Amino acid sequence: MIDLHCHSTASDGAVSPCALPQMAALAGVTCLALTDHDTTEGVEQFLAAAQKLPHFLGVPGVELSTITSFGEQCHIVGLFLNWQCPAFQELLNNLRLWREERNDQILVNLANLNKPITREEAIACGKQDGVLGRPHIALAMVKRGYCHTVQEAFVKYLGRGKAAYASKRVASVTEAIHAIHAAGAVAVWAHPMTNNSMGGRKLARTLDELCEAGLDALEAYYPEHTPTQTANILLAAEERSLLVSGGSDYHGGNVHPGIQIGLGSGDAPLVPDHLLPPLQQRAIEIKKAISG
Secondary structure (H helix, E strand, C coil), rough: CEEEEEEECCCCCCCCCCHHHHHHHHHCCCCEEEECEEECHHHHHHHCCCCCCCCEEEEEEEEEEEEEECCCCCEEEECCCCCCCCHHHHHHHHHHHHHHHHHHHHHHHHHCCCCCCHHHHHHCCCCCCCCCHHHHHHHHHHHCCCCCHHHHHHHHHHHCCCCCCCCCCCEHHHHHHHHHHHHCEEEECCEEEEEEEEHCCCHHHHHHHHHHHCEEEEECCCCCCHHHHHHHHHHHHHCCEEEEEEEECCCCCCCCCCEEEEEECCCCCCCCCCHHHHHHHHHHHHHHHHCC
């Protein structure tokens, strides 16, 4: 059983990078990718823990927030990442700066709504290092008594279009895919059908731009994809000669409740094992190309 999309406490997950491999192995997963949001802070701990387990492969990765030239937001996962690549780390540094600017604006918005939260309170909800994000602000709101749950905080205040929401500057899809390739990694469009407005025409237009930038794969197997959506993504991958990936997007805790490593929201393995070798081969090809 493989799972090529999960998160740790280095971003907005509830489980530490060093604890994830053991948890995954106990669940029957033999290959797990750590793909934290806009950070690789947890990769070294994750790989060190993974290497101690027999017959277990830990895959260094990342999930980048990006935007197309026509305003469509896309998450791009990088798999088999050389996370120490200077060009890639330069992009991450920019993303951290932009995320902090957004966090500051959210805190200002909350104060204007008479729901003040300090940065220190948000940090105390899990981010002594790594990436501070909306889930941590939401937890601080729950601790303050402004909301009963993290979900309520998003529905009332922090979700897109809500009173405290602030947009975040992100990289273009081209910048992100080029940086992922510079780091020797495979570029995957994550959960492409989770945007409610993603119809056939927009999917085609988005894929045109992503493929022009060098996209390698589509994440077809995802807990929120319906069987029809999965079939449509598999067809799109075949038509565009793209590889296929998948993952649970496991966060633990309150971010995606009910999601299990390797299984998503079901009782059977979410991602077919046969998808792994082609992705590994593509990573080898990318690394060979950039080395000369």
